[in-house]
Amino acid sequence: MTDRINIQEINPRAYQAMFALEGFLATTSISKSHKELIKIRTSQINGCAFCLDMHIKDALKNGESPQRIYTLSAWRETSFFTEEEIAILTLTEEVTLISSGVSEKTYERAAGLFTAIQLSEIIMSIVTINAWNRIAISTHLKPALENR
Structure with missing residues (x-):
């Protein structure tokens, strides 16, 4: 891969x-745990290693829990996530894969569990990490390999 621009610089x-x-x-x-679940799941979908x-x-x-992180890409197949987290993860996936839109079922589920302010904060969190993913992927940002 070729080096690409460093937008920050x-x-x-x-x-x-x-x-x-x-x-x-x-x-x-929004709790730190919920914010990180949004960031990790979005980054999994978008394939953003950085x-x-x-x-x-973080x-x-x-x-x-490491176990919840390990299984996050298959969260529907576990019982590790709360009702609120399931609503957040479903919304995260639908906003990230926006070409299909956000279903009424998903929106109503989230709206029933969170206040309007919280729902707006969740959506902004999803939108923001999607923007970061696109910056990192398009400019080839790579994570540093740590010593094993």
């Missing part, structure tokens, strides 16, 4: 705008 104002979104998301009522590496490490530091 050549256009720092663009990154500042993205970091402003992150700053907002840091103030929301973001997966970062957010799996989730583990925040006390997330």
